[in-house]
Structure formats: structure tokens, C-alpha cells
Amino acid sequence: GAVVSQHPSWVICKSGTSVKIECRSLDFQATTMFWYRQFPKQSLMLMATSNEGSKATYEQGVEKDKFLINHASLTLSTLTVTSAHPEDSSFYICSASWAGASGMTDTQYFGPGTRLTVL
Amino acid sequence: GEDVEQSLFLSVREGDSSVINCTYTDSSSTYLYWYKQEPGAGLQLLTYIFSNMDMKQDQRLTVLLNKKDKHLSLRIADTQTGDSAIYFCAERVGTALIFGKGTTLSVSS
Numbered sequence: 001g002a003v004v005s006q007h008p009s010w011v012i013c014k015s016g017t018s019v020k021i022e023c024r025s026l027d028f029q030a031t032t033m034f035w036y037r038q039f040p041k042q043s044l045m046l047m048a049t050s051n052e053g054s055k056a057t058y059e060q061g062v063e064k065d066k067f068l069i070n071h072a073s074l075t076l077s078t079l080t081v082t083s084a085h086p087e088d089s090s091f092y093i094c095s096a097s098w099a100g101a102s103g104m105t106d107t108q109y110f111g112p113g114t115r116l117t118v119l
Numbered sequence: 120g121e122d123v124e125q126s127l128f129l130s131v132r133e134g135d136s137s138v139i140n141c142t143y144t145d146s147s148s149t150y151l152y153w154y155k156q157e158p159g160a161g162l163q164l165l166t167y168i169f170s171n172m173d174m175k176q177d178q179r180l181t182v183l184l185n186k187k188d189k190h191l192s193l194r195i196a197d198t199q200t201g202d203s204a205i206y207f208c209a210e211r212v213g214t215a216l217i218f219g220k221g222t223t224l225s226v227s228s
Contacts, residue, residue, distance in 0.1 A: 006161070014201075032214065043207070043218045044162075049187070093161050109214055110162040 003027050004096050006111035007034070007067035013084055014119055020080045021114045023094030029074035034108060038091040050077055084118040091115050125208055125219035133228045137195040141208030144189060148210040151184060153193045156205045156221070165193070165206075173205055200226045 003013040003026040013019050015073050023033055037042040048069050050056035056069035056093075064089075081088055095108035122144045131137045143151070149170050154162040168175045168182045168191075175182045181194040195202055205221040 004161075034216075043220045046215060049214065073167075077198075097164075107152070107164065107167060109164060112161040113159075115159070115194070 002107075002109040004030075004094065004109050004111040005018050005062075006094055006114050009112060010115045010117075010118045012119065013022060015085055016083055018080055018082045019084055019116060020023045020078055021092055021094075021116075023077045023079070023111050025096040025109075028096075028098055030077075031074065031098045032096070033077035034095045034097075035077075036095065038093060038113070047079075053061060060116060064104075071072055075116045080085065081116065084116070086118045089116055089118045121194070123219035125211055125222045127220065128223050128225070130227065131198050132193070133198060133200055134201050135163055135198055137193075137198045137224055137226075138171070138192045139206050139208075139222045140161045141191040142189055143191065143210045144206070145210060145212050145217070146186075147190065148212055150211040150223060151182075151191050152209045153180075153182065153212070154207040154209060155220075158204075162207065172190055175217065179203075190218055195224075198224075198226050203224055206226075208220075 004025045015111045018042045018085050035047045038044045047062045048056045048058045050070050050071040054075050071077040091113050093113040095110045097108045124142045141202040153165045155165050157160050166177050179196045182191045203226045205223050207221045208219045209216045
């Protein structure tokens with residue numbers, strides 16, 4: 001149980017284009033989804049937290065107009081990197097959690113990640 | 120602020136035990152987690168411990184928590200080559216997870 005998928009797993013795009021990454025919880029309803037960014041050999045940096053049906057909460061320093069997050073349903077959140085530039089190249093990982101599961105309240109389950117390369 | 124520290128590398132021989140250590144700073148942490156990341160992949164939840172517990176064992180994995188010293192460790196018994204990966208310690212503060220930089224475990228046969 002508690003499987004999270006991401007699509008695509010790998011994307012290359014030209015500078016100036018927008019890229020959408022999907023995060024799905026496959027066998028549970030995620031009340032909260034998180035988006036992280038990971039640089040090579042670095043830890044995960046939380047970008048934003050989103051609850052279904054409400055606006056995402058962005059961490060300090062993360063541009064909300066650059067990284068658009070939509071959490072339209074309890075099983076799907078999307079991250080759109082708008083007008084991507086080479087410095088946006090990174091590994092983007094989402095996670096999903098649900099409240100109230102006995103003994104595992106709010107544990108985050110992670111997707112496999114999406115490698116974005118901007119040329 | 121919150122900070123989670125881990126040693127960066129650990130090298131062991133197959134069959135030995137591995138111990139990965141982690142320290143954290145926020146005493147209000149509710150849960151502490153260990154995640155495993157293989158190359159090019161996302162994070163796999165290995166185990167977690169509630170902050171009022173001292174120890175948790177799950178098959179080959181043993182988690183020890185010293186809340187007074189804010190020290191967490193993960194012991195992997197009978198380490199196998201398939202255990203080679205990066206291991207992240209994370210503390211949960213509110214709804215956020217604060218991650219360490221990860222410990223790269225290398226297992227030689």
C-alpha cells in the first residue's frame with residue numbers, strides 16, 4: 001500500500017518552455033502533498049505543501065509564480081515549472097500523506113522523482 | 120532553526136552490521152524517520168519511530184532514539200550489497216519533514 005507515482009520520470013526541455021509534473025497517490029487519498037527539490041548529492045529541499053482544494057503554501061525563497069502547484073483532487077497534484085531555465089534543472093520529488101491512519105499519522109510516502117533537464 | 124546532521128559516508132563488508140547515526144536539534148519533533156534512496160530513484164520509507172519511544176526493531180533494522188541527546192541511529196544487521204544506497208534521517212516538525220544530507224552506505228562483498 002501507500003504507492004505514489006510521478007510522471008514523467010525524466011524530461012528534457014528547451015529554455016523558456018513550461019513543464020508539468022504529475023504526482024498521484026495510487027491506493028490512498030492524499031490530504032496533503034509535498035513537493036521537494038533535490039540537487040546532486042544534497043538533501044531534499046521542501047518547496048511547497050498543498051492541501052486538496054486550497055492554495056499551496058510555499059517555503060521561503062520559492063517563487064510561487066515560477067513553480068505553480070495545483071492539487072485538484074485527493075489523488076493528484078501537479079507542479080508546473082514555468083519559463084524553465086537551466087538553473088531549474090534538478091530532481092523533483094513529491095510525497096503524499098493522509099491524516100488519521102492509525103500509527104502512521106501523516107507519514108509521507110514519496111514518489112520516484114522526476115529528473116528535469118533544461119537546455 | 121531546525122537542523123539534521125548525518126555523517127556522509129559509511130563503508131562496510133557484506134554480512135557485517137551497519138550503524139548510521141543522526142542528530143537533530145528540534146525537541147518538538149513528533150516522529151523520526153529513516154528513508155532509503157537508490158540511485159536515480161525516490162525515497163523509500165524504511166522505518167520510523169515515535170518520539171516517546173526508545174527503540175524499534177523491524178526485521179534487520181533497529182532504530183535507537185536518545186531523546187535527551189537528540190540522537191537517532193539505524194542499525195542494519197547482516198548488511199547485504201543490496202543495502203548500498205543513501206540513507207536519509209528526517210525529523211517531523213509540525214507537518215514538515217526536515218532531512219539530513221544523507222549517508223551513503225557502501226557494502227563490499
